Amino acid sequence: MTGLAGQRVFVTAGATGIGATLVRRFTEAGARVAFCDVDADAVAAQTIGTGHVADVTDEAAMAEVFKKVEAELGGVDVVCANAGIGGPAGKIEDISLEDWQATLNVNLTGTFLTTRWAATQMRAQKSGLILLTSSTAGLFGYPFRSPYATAKWGIIGLTKTLAMELGSDGIRVNALCPGSVTGDRMDRVVANEAKARGISEQEIRDSYVVGVSLKTWVTADDIADTALFLASDAGRKISGQAMAIDGHTETLNA
Numbered sequence: 074m075t076g077l078a079g080q081r082v083f084v085t086a087g088a089t090g091i092g093a094t095l096v097r098r099f100t101e102a103g104a105r106v107a108f109c110d111v112d113a114d115a116v117a118a119q120t121i122g123t124g125h126v127a128d129v130t131d132e133a134a135m136a137e138v139f140k141k142v143e144a145e146l147g148g149v150d151v152v153c154a155n156a157g158i159g160g161p162a163g164k165i166e167d168i169s170l171e172d173w174q175a176t177l178n179v180n181l182t183g184t185f186l187t188t189r190w191a192a193t194q195m196r197a198q199k200s201g202l203i204l205l206t207s208s209t210a211g212l213f214g215y216p217f218r219s220p221y222a223t224a225k226w227g228i229i230g231l232t233k234t235l236a237m238e239l240g241s242d243g244i245r246v247n248a249l250c251p252g253s254v255t256g257d258r259m260d261r262v263v264a265n266e267a268k269a270r271g272i273s274e275q276e277i278r279d280s281y282v283v284g285v286s287l288k289t290w291v292t293a294d295d296i297a298d299t300a301l302f303l304a305s306d307a308g309r310k311i312s313g314q315a316m317a318i319d320g321h322t323e324t325l326n327a
């Protein structure tokens with residue numbers, strides 16, 4: 074893929090998981106990459122990219138990070154608003170206000186703060202790509218995960234809206250919609266959901282591919298492949314899209 078060398082990239086929640094893979098893959102492609110993460114130990118352990126410790130929901134802490142990233146990179150070409158938490162699993166009657174608000178706060182408010190800064194930077198230079206991380210849960214109803222599904226549908230609304238608001242300044246905005254990604258996070262999600270629904274973890278795991286055409290989970294590298302494609306010259310006319318990387322989900326209700 075061409076056009077990635079020398080790009081200035083910022084990734085939220087970049088110390089582990091999908092974010093760490095984005096940091097690694099953009100770096101391998103020749104980009105200069107900075108990231109933030111709330112987990113100080115994980116930031117210290119990450120040897121690729123320039124890491125900063127910050128919670129994406131903390132406006133003051135993120136303002137500090139943005140200032141440092143501007144100084145380090147001299148601007149930004151690609152921003153991956155990747156931070157998100159799975160939130161609680163359970164019937165709507167059992168979801169606490171605290172859990173509801175925490176899920177919307179990280180997934181939506183954190184993304185708002187990050188994209189607001191990205192827009193300011195990119196409008197000044199009249200170019201850029203903003204990638205927001207939604208989920209297949211942003212494309213379908215998702216029983217027992219109402220706060221997460223609500224937040225991830227919100228991400229797609231923000232993507233469509235910002236693509237329209239920023240397009241005339243040469244800024245592209247797309248959403249990445251991963252399916253079930255192998256790794257620690259999904260191990261935790263599966264355990265929680267099994268407990269909430271009173272069935273085994275294996276039954277939950279199997280149920281995740283029943284409604285998937287390719288009968289597969291995906292990897293963080295599958296997500297990074299799409300991010301790099303969108304940031305490359307080949308993606309230059311793609312904006313306002315919610316791109317599912319999921320083996321084609323037919324239904325989440327299987």
Ligand SMILES: NC(=O)c1ccc[n+]([C@@H]2O[C@H](COP(=O)([O-])OP(=O)(O)OC[C@H]3O[C@@H](n4cnc5c(N)ncnc54)[C@H](O)[C@@H]3O)[C@@H](O)[C@H]2O)c1
Nearest residue numbers: 086089090091110111112128129156157208251253254258
């Ligand atoms: N893993 C999946 O199967 C999957 C599927 C669809 C969508 N997603 C989305 O992809 C994104 C990344 O998911 P993941 O699986 O890598 O997550 P993860 O749970 O593995 O967490 C990755 C990192 O996020 C950091 N983080 C959490 N809250 C933060 C905050 N408030 N501020 C800064 N950093 C924070 C953690 O410290 C961790 O290092 C999320 O938006 C998630 O909703 C994941």
